[in-house]
Amino acid sequence: MAIISVRDLVVEYEGRRILDGLNLEIEQGETMVLLGGSGSGKSTLLRHIIGLERPKSGRVHVKGIDITHCSSPELKAVRRSIGVAFQSAALFNSLSVEDNVALALREHTKLAPSIIDLMVWMKLALVGLGEFGKLYPQELSGGMKKRAAVARALALSPEILVLDEPSAGLDPIVAAELDELILLLKEAFQMTVVVVTHELPSAFRIADRIAMLYKGTFSSIGTKDEIKASENPRVRQFLDRIPGDMAKASEISVYFEKYLESPEAN
């Protein structure tokens, strides 16, 4: 049985359809990469998978619980099994890095402070930040913030790890380090990992399967090799970096012809 199941998901903002009847099954222990261009709806899908928003219609099941219609305590229970690292890291600026990581442990467990300190250090050491726990988020570099966010997401040893654009804005070396970290986490803890990205090298390095989003629908879902070999024009355009039709020359010329004919121009 899939650990995450998205069925006929439709999302609209102010009448504009963002996700149009999506279906996706993510198996336990697999790394699913949601790939797509800017505005394709991948972050919106992610926000529905973690229950931050309610869809117009459709269902999202996480560990068998329909999080679009469940009660608040059920949703909280599901969320405790999901670790999320946001695109902006979203660390609490008023707390030190170690307090950021310790927060969930202090709130959701009855562990002794010394045990929590030890666990926090272990999580930070895992992402290579063992020495930096006393620092505040504003004192960290971009890559360190992302790693700290991953450490915080791992605090409760979740079954599902969700990462939103983990390598966005990072240099290739730091991005590659993060990829290796994701692979290490998956191997060490057998986690289900869901990653949103538009970075192709990263996607092909970490993914078991890739779901390619285009304008709110999946244009293709498959393994890395299937996606690489895909003949789907949208997939090919993305993989081969073919420019879109954002500014067609014909449209521009039509606009100027109309303008020149208008009384305003004369």
Place this chain on the structure above:
Amino acid sequence: MATVLEDVGKRTLTELDYVGSLNIQWWATVRAIAKSLPFVGNRYRWQASVRQMLEIGVDALPMVSLMAICSGFILAMQGASELRRFGALHYVIELVAVGFTRELGPLLTAIAVSGRSGSAFAAEIGTMKVTEEIDSLRVMALEPVEFILAPKYLAALISVPCLSIASNVCGILAGGLFMFFSTHLAPMLYMHYVLTSIQLRDVVTGLIKSVAFATIIAHVGCLEGFRVSGGPDSVGRSTTSAVVKSTFLVIVGDAVFTAIFYLTVTP
């Protein structure tokens, strides 16, 4: 005509929505506030409440004291200039003492706290919203109302009445200084007159008002923060809105409470 009616209707619905949101938020906070209490609640939440008390109360004390001293002088001088003509200068003592305990102390404090802390609440929560920190709390199965709002509300409930008392004392002392320099009234005699002119109900009504003002400031500030959407510019707008709305509601609330106390207590 139809357009005017539509606009009035829309505006009314918007305001009702705002008041409804404030009430829902207040109820959610009241339910969550037990977790911010010492001994029975979560100790991290109580520590957050104490930090907020220092920010709302202790940090505002110099400003509130100075405002109260200036206002005490102003009230005493304005009162004296009129009462002197009727040979009733001693009524200045009653004017300052009763005026501060019932009215000016809580009101001045509320205006100062609204400007300092109401805006800070909106800016802090608004920034947390923009930087996805609120979303982070929610995905960690933590309630933002319980985690952010309840400690702030508890701190305001304790700090604002304490500041009001400090404001009363400073205002009354300023009146005493004025009386000493203008009529050479001995400080001990002044304090005797002050204590005979103030009744317990004056102090109680002032404290009830300050609790109500604390509720208005904390909830308007936090609601404005939670309503932030978009980018950093909306944080600035929400901060301004928090100060304007909370100051306005404090004065409206003051008028309502004063009317209630006047109608129920005055024989």
